Amino acid sequence: MTLPAAPRRGVVLTEAMRLAWLRLIRSENVGPATFRDLINRYGTAAAALDALPELAARGGRRIVVCTEAAAAEELARAEKLGARFVCLGEPDYPQHLRSVEYAPPVLAVMGDAACFERPALAIVGARNASLSGIKLTRMFAAGVGEAGYVVVSGLARGIDAAAHDAALHTGTIGVFAGGLDRPYPQENRPLMRRIVDTGGALVSEMPFGWTARAIDFPRRNRLVAGLALGLLVVEAALRSGSLISARLAGELGRLVFAVPGSPLDPRAAGANRLIRDGAILACDASDILEALSPLAGRDTAPEDGALDEPAPDGGQDEPSRSERERIVECLGPTPVAIDEIIAHTGASAGAVQLVILELDLAGRLERHPGGMVSLLL
Template identity: 65%
Template sequence: MSVAGGRKKGVAFTYDMQVSWLRLYRSENVGPVTFRQLINRFGGAEAALEALPELAERGGRRIEIADRGAIEAEFDRAKKLGAVFACMGEPGFPSMFASDEHSPPVIARMGDPALFEQPAVAIVGARNASLSGIKLTKRFAADLGAAGYVVVSGLARGIDAAAHEAAISTGTIGVFAGGLDMPYPPENRSLMRRIVDEGGCLISARPFGWEPRAKDFPRRNRVVATLALGLLVVEAAQRSGSLISARIANELGRLVFAVPGSPLDPRAGGSNKLLKDGAILATEAADVIEALRPLDEGRRSRGNDSLDEPEVLETFEEPAGDERDRIYEALGPTPVSVDDIVEHTGASPGAVQLVVLELELAGRLERQRDGTVSILL
């Protein structure tokens, strides 16, 4: 079963299949890219789980495999909360995730999953937003909703909360940085409840009971950007999570919009810089709608499929002779591409991919966002 493109839609998993997928995803050192490689190599989560210990030991250390009991406890917590899990390839899983191999292969969700198949715009900005920024955000969100766009954001204070609130009646998706049972910030708990009760959707890739940490917010920002055709920054300081979201959106081929602000307001420093760097100027929703129209029409013509999908991953092969040693020697603390390793060592792409996978599972290798890899010293 190949999952690299995420095209197999509409097949509901059994409970045991969902548990196995979540066990694999929750196991130590198994990120989204590694998860997809394991499923493609072994044909399913159960077989991948059986192979994990040997693969990691070949990479240099033992790893912890997620306990089935702990995963079943997550399912129990989800049921009590009124949430469900959705795996890549199932109904109710975001089709836009197919365009990014770093997207989570399993999510927990509450609310209406039909919103995943509608065109969406992400709106992000400052937590300490100005009154004019909040007012403008609500206008953008309401107008975009009236034009048929779902509004996606990260449930934070300020701009995020204003965007969700204005789009509740037309459709909004909120992305958690922690578990679905760990609302953050707590003062937005009532807003989150309204989103679910009034036809919106909340999602998380983190375990139930997981309190969000600093490094979880960039991961959440990536999900926000991935779900949308474009991302609008209303207010953002020079150093802010919104600029991370904009960078990710740009990397994914999404359109990035920014609202200009006063040079005297530090909350506009980041958004003004985005405009200098090539973001699309937006002063009203019509600016966003007009720019997104070609992408939206193209998506609709493909039957609501995602944007361009990643290529199918390479087939794995056992290294021959001294290939494993040559691959080890080619790796270092400076990131290099797999193609360069193949060219330098003369090993097959499949052999290089397998050794990289083993080292990654052992926690000895880091995979960069651009696909390059480096040894952790």
């Protein structure tokens, strides 16, 4: 069975624009949220790059802006590896990620982007999986694959590797925690090659040359959840990355499924807890397909489908010194909504956004789900 793919739409950036986007996201303290704010304010990545040094200085420090040479070198490394960069709003950008708050503006992709347009299920679980867990994973992955779904996972040992392997000939997407040229674990290199060779894809938002650290895996897990309509946990301990993936999937509005296991096996404790807390119990692939089928034909992309370098929003309000002080005074270690800062200070939205940008670029601000921000003390 083949489910209909969503229509590909969007704009294709020029090479100069793509280089500017890559420079901007690779600059110090520029994450997806800051990237979007900068584009909304300055209209283009090139204009935002010109503004970065002054913005960061007003926030209290100097930052390193990615040079044109460094970005060009990364583009060349990607081409040499057979990969490419896809920007938010381009036709090859994964359709399900477009609806995610603060989606990665730039993704490194290797393989066939056509699999991004099909409905997908993420499958995650324990690295030290049991033989039963591996068997169940293969059964679920094969079952949803035969129904036309792509399987997404994080290329780890155990459940992840079993899910990818079982879905090789129906479509699978592997998500890296580091750069595409820094695969982890090394033992899964042959599997990664087979994913590309059989029409699947490998993706990462991290720079080439970046070796994954422990703090990078939750970021990878958010991509795994965001690329799919739902997420299945097969085996997971109570303190595991799989439960982080499940939480992130729930925050993104994805359906969360879990396979029940023996109370005597600690590898089943996390999945059992998820079911107790409201996850959908999954005993076979039909349980998942029944829940996902109403979503499979729905276009999840926003109407405009893109962050395609709009004109500046006109909010170029320059706050006075007293306004700037009031805005900073509103911030502390407890997250607050930007709208609350605007209401409390009486400053314009543009002025508040500008101060938030300055603090963010200076490394003094932390962003939270729902557009909340806090000050790093």
